[in-house]
Amino acid sequence: MTQHEPEATNISSASTRARIEMLRQQRHRLEQGGGPERIARQHQAGKLTARERIHLLIEPDTFQELFLFSHHRCTAFGMAGKEMPGEGVITGCGSVDGRQVFVAAQDFTVAGGSVGEMHADKICQTMDLALKCGSPFITINDSGGARIQEGIDALSGYGRIFYRNVLLSGVVPQIAIIAGPCAGGAAYSPALMDFIIMVRGSEMFITGPEVLKQVTGEQVTGEELGGPEAQIRSGVAHFIAENDAEAIALCKRLLSFLPSNNLEDPPDRGDGELRFYNDPVLDTMIPDDPREPYDVIPIIKRIVDDGDFLEVQRGFADNAVIGFARIDGSTVGIVANQPTVMAGVLDIDASDKIARFVRFCNAFNIPLITFIDVPGFLPGVAQERGGIIRHGAKMLFAYSAATTPKISIILRKAYGGAYLAMCGKDLGADRVAAWPSAEIAVMGPEAAVNIIYRDQIKQADDPAAARAEFVRLYRAEFASPYVGAGRNLIDSIIVPSETRRYLSLALASLRTKREFRPQKKHGLVPL
Numbered sequence: 421m422t423q424h425e426p427e428a429t430n431i432s433s434a435s436t437r438a439r440i441e442m443l444r445q446q447r448h449r450l451e452q453g454g455g456p457e458r459i460a461r462q463h464q465a466g467k468l469t470a471r472e473r474i475h476l477l478i479e480p481d482t483f484q485e486l487f488l489f490s491h492h493r494c495t496a497f498g499m500a501g502k503e504m505p506g507e508g509v510i511t512g513c514g515s516v517d518g519r520q521v522f523v524a525a526q527d528f529t530v531a532g533g534s535v536g537e538m539h540a541d542k543i544c545q546t547m548d549l550a551l552k553c554g555s556p557f558i559t560i561n562d563s564g565g566a567r568i569q570e571g572i573d574a575l576s577g578y579g580r581i582f583y584r585n586v587l588l589s590g591v592v593p594q595i596a597i598i599a600g601p602c603a604g605g606a607a608y609s610p611a612l613m614d615f616i617i618m619v620r621g622s623e624m625f626i627t628g629p630e631v632l633k634q635v636t637g638e639q640v641t642g643e644e645l646g647g648p649e650a651q652i653r654s655g656v657a658h659f660i661a662e663n664d665a666e667a668i669a670l671c672k673r674l675l676s677f678l679p680s681n682n683l684e685d686p687p688d689r690g691d692g693e694l695r696f697y698n699d700p701v702l703d704t705m706i707p708d709d710p711r712e713p714y715d716v717i718p719i720i721k722r723i724v725d726d727g728d729f730l731e732v733q734r735g736f737a738d739n740a741v742i743g744f745a746r747i748d749g750s751t752v753g754i755v756a757n758q759p760t761v762m763a764g765v766l767d768i769d770a771s772d773k774i775a776r777f778v779r780f781c782n783a784f785n786i787p788l789i790t791f792i793d794v795p796g797f798l799p800g801v802a803q804e805r806g807g808i809i810r811h812g813a814k815m816l817f818a819y820s821a822a823t824t825p826k827i828s829i830i831l832r833k834a835y836g837g838a839y840l841a842m843c844g845k846d847l848g849a850d851r852v853a854a855w856p857s858a859e860i861a862v863m864g865p866e867a868a869v870n871i872i873y874r875d876q877i878k879q880a881d882d883p884a885a886a887r888a889e890f891v892r893l894y895r896a897e898f899a900s901p902y903v904g905a906g907r908n909l910i911d912s913i914i915v916p917s918e919t920r921r922y923l924s925l926a927l928a929s930l931r932t933k934r935e936f937r938p939q940k941k942h943g944l945v946p947l
């Protein structure tokens with residue numbers, strides 16, 4: 421960026437100079453937000469101010485503030501003429517790692533960052549620009565909610581923001597950093613966005629602890645109800661950060677994996693070279709005993725560039741792992757079963773977690789790599805009553821509807837409907853490879869032989885030995901990957917150490933993938 425020294429002229433009159441000076445002073449005053457005392461209170465609470473947060477997020481000298489002079493027009497409750505610098509929210513655009521983003525950071529030092537008509541309008545106009553320019557939209561939320569004095573105008577403002585969250589959805593990435601209170605209906609704006617990063621000490625809930633106590637008699641603290649840990653467990657939040665700076669660093673890291681909009685490919689940090697390497701350690705990572713668990717995350721890290729894997733929603737449905745990584749410099753979305761948690765079974769929460777992630781990756785042209793080791797859907801009354809059929813169907817829907825490149829690697833078990841739900845060939849996987857340890861079957865060998873060889877086992881002299889032999893036979897002849905490969909449902913059976921090579925070549929071959937679907941308004945995801 422270059423700045424030209426203006427040539428001195430003598431045409432400016434004293435009144436012009438006075439107006440310019442007044443503008444400078446006004447700008448400076450408004451930039452102080454709620455003033456030194458409230459800024460000190462904000463710092464005492466361990467929080468940065470909205471302006472400090474923006475300085476951390478946006479590259480120096482690139483931030484262009486919009487609507488600094490915004491002013492409410494409320495006259496009720498003694499509000500007439502009451503100044504609220506910047507209307508309690510700082511809005512504008514600037515660069516993050518050389519790419520433009522639009523941002524709205526609520527300023528708690530001004531009327532508690534409460535949302536009135538003009539506050540909301542600033543956010544809406546910023547969102548409109550993000551949409552038109554195809555740039556990510558980021559909010560930093562720190563607000564007491566709807567500005568009580570502005571009544572329906574405040575509610576209307578929220579409605580306008582929600583509406584735009586939906587317009588932007590699937591066009592530009594939307595990330596919310598929750599850095600203070602975010603209560604009541606206000607929580608629905610972040611909920612409509614793609615990712616929520618909660619800073620330790622922040623809270624999100626619909627009904628606060630006080631009201632909850634009156635209405636239901638339940639007694640919980642705000643932290644227990646809506647703190648980051650609680651909202652990770654509920655599946656609302658995606659990441660926890662220890663403080664504002666960490667949250668902003670995480671937001672930048674997340675952005676580094678994402679395209680600016682749905683018409684772009686994700687950022688490519690590569691140099692066009694495919695980097696193959698054989699990793700013999702991968703040949704030793706699956707235990708001999710098919711019932712023995714192993715951690716899938718080290719496998720993922722050994723395969724992707726530099727072991728750099730950004731796990732999303734850790735702490736929610738950990739039986740499924742999702743996140744972003746790169747192969748040959750380009751972003752991939754990773755989905756995997758996690759054998760160390762409930763043997764990697766799919767349940768209601770895991771289905772929701774995977775389905776939503778698959779839809780995000782598809783919307784933003786991010787190829788999906790699915791690592792399969794799944795014993796099935798979780799049996800149980802609670803799961804059935806909770807609608808495992810409806811939730812599991814979301815995964816089938818999301819994978820089938822996704823047209824982004826889809827590659828599946830069967831590591832070990834791929835049983836029953838869960839084999840299909842994890843993007844088997846028939847759900848449109850472009851490429852499917854299996855490790856030699858793969859077992860693909862309607863159900864696990866133990867359960868299967870108990871049904872199909874029931875009589876033979878019962879009549880055998882040594883039923884336990886007979887069952888063990890039938891299990892061995894079933895596994896070798898029926899569930900082996902060679903059966904699937906023989907039917908072209910698996911395109912390659914690979915030595916685990918060659919997985920990186922397989923993925924590099926497969927992704928390169930799918931760069932030009934085009935897939936067209938029938939025109940329709942939209943499909944009906946079983947929500």
Ligand code: HXC
Pocket residue numbers: 530531532533534563564565566567568569575578579601603604605606
């Ligand atoms: C107007 C508000 C405000 C609000 C805070 N302030 N929230 N002003 N409307 N919603 C003002 C306070 O009056 C105070 O102004 C200043 O912000 C700082 O607030 P404090 O209370 O001093 O701060 P703190 O002790 O940190 O408490 C923060 C707080 C508390 C927990 C957020 O302010 C609070 O409970 N606020 C009300 C929250 C609320 O009920 N909001 C409505 C939710 S319903 P002064 O000038 O006195 O310093 C909702 C519906 C949205 O949002 C529906 C959308 C569909």
